[in-house]
Amino acid sequence: MTSDNSAEPSSADSAAASEQFDVVVIGGGSGGISVSASILKRDSALRLAIIEPSSKHCYQPAWTLVGGGAYDVAKTVKATSEVIPQGATWLQSAAKRVDASARQIELEDGRVVGYQQLVVAPGLRLAWEKIDGVEETLGKNGVTSNYRLDLAPYTWKLVQSLENGTAIFTQPPMPIKCAGAPQKALYLSCDYWRHQGVASSIDVEFALAGAALFGVADFVPTLQSYIERYNAALLFNQNLVAVDGPNQKAIFEVTNAAGEKERVEKHFDMLHVVPPQVAPDFIKESGLGNAAGWVDVDPDTLRHTQFDDIFALGDCIGTSNAKTAAAARKQSVVVAENLLAARNGTSLPAHYDGYGACPLTVERGKVVLAEFGYNGKLLPTFPLDPKVPRKLNWWMKTELLPFIYWNGMLKGREWLTRVKIDKK
Known part of the structure; x- marks a missing residue:
């Protein structure tokens, strides 16, 4: 582990960076936006930046519905500017390299950004x-x-x-x-x-x-x-x-x-x-990845195994959970809680159980709502047999979950995000 992550960066580091932030989040997708909103919800005074090159933000879980003629593709896209949380700074570029020892990120456009704490959430790359x-x-x-x-x-x-x-x-x-x-x-x-x-x-x-x-x-x-x-x-x-x-x-x-x-x-x-799908190259090149290139985090706390000022979530992490938006929904709460606890020098209270959800559209009008955690443990949200295809689940897939995504998850309203948090 590195030294206390709440310490201010040195003057030499600050001089090299064109901009300095308390928290920098790499990625403006499901994980990056939701965790940024959750962090700012807890401490709106933080200087937080989101590094994201794309001008579009997409609700990807609906694309299978689009391919089946059951959803309007236009409803899956919004401008990134619309989903950036209030109080966050959007840096419209991609991360090129992270220097974890100097707490700096080199961007593709040449800028160098300094941070006190870093959240890595760039998703994965379609190979x-x-x-x-x-x-x-x-x-x-x-x-x-x-x-x-x-x-x-x-x-x-x-x-x-x-x-x-x-x-x-x-x-x-x-x-x-x-x-x-x-x-x-x-x-x-x-x-x-x-x-x-x-x-x-x-x-x-x-x-x-x-x-x-x-x-x-x-x-x-x-x-x-x-x-x-x-x-x-x-x-x-x-x-x-x-x-x-x-x-x-x-x-x-x-x-x-x-x-x-x-x-x-x-x-x-x-x-x-x-x-085939792989982690972004900069993760391994920056020394943040495991042998397969995914961000090396503790599967319980989502803190990096080597750098205590770095957390990660979403599709880029090397944990065994399913890579779904539902996983990011709960991971964002874990990271927000634990990042702020680390910032205050206290133990990390939030625990991720590997939750992920895969609403399997087995026919038009019926869905098997597969919810599970680490080691395949079933983690159903509702007291119904999760193995049975249901019309109710189709309504959730096509109506409720998109609503929760745009109006809840991306705005720091933590609906359906129950996670284990230790009492102080």
Whole structure:
């Protein structure tokens, strides 16, 4: 651990930095905005800056609904300026490097920013380059992905136009954000085809790089029943490595029981691609990452394992929880509580139990609300069997959760964020 993180930076450090803040948050996505709002809610006098290059802020959990024709894509986007909390300074650039020993951040635009405490929440990066040829064909030739704002509407266009042929849905190696999203795309597509009376003319494949349909075993029987209802071929240990868009061919690396790998080429009429996902490069380059490049934090307190003036949350952290907006909703409270406690020189009172939620849209109008924590422990918010698909959960997915996101989570109103906080 470094020295007390409430100490003022040295004059030499201050001279090198163009701007100095009490708290700097890297990232203006779900985690960054919500934790900034929660920190300022607790201490509005803090000088807090948010580093975020994008002028758009997106509600990504709704993109699978957009791809299934059940949500207006325009409702998933707002200007970043609209969601920056009152009292925060927006630095519209990207973090290039963190010098944790000097408590400074070099930005892509050349500025150097100093901090007393740092929150790392830049999300993750979609590594499209790991699939040969896919970037050139996204948005055409039947190749799409609900993981991009501009492509989710194309998914719905493809679903509506497909009346026969082969539809392939992929899932890369973990970790990825919203691990249920690859199969949610399949379920909503198949449900539409079933209602249109064309399902029997469409061969559907779900090709996963892993060996399980879902990471929490309690939900697998329900999900397996929907795979069977839609007559989809469930193919494990198949990782998409290349796409030939013009010829509509997908190349998979298939691993057999003996661990041997071979490449298999498949024709498709529709291909829904989920790209491999990695942590932003600056994390590892700045010495903040674990061996895999994710921010190395204590899974209970979300404080960095080496630097006591650094916390992190969201998709960038190297904990075993699901990478979802619901996880960030609770993590923001843990980080806000613990950062201010550290600032005051007291023990860290808030504990993160690994909570994440994955509302699995198994058909239009019904959702399995999978809520779970570390080691797959079920953590349902409501006293209902979480394994049962419900219309109530669809209403929550399409109406309640977006409302809570825009009007609660991003504004420091901590609805549905119960976490364990030690009494003083």
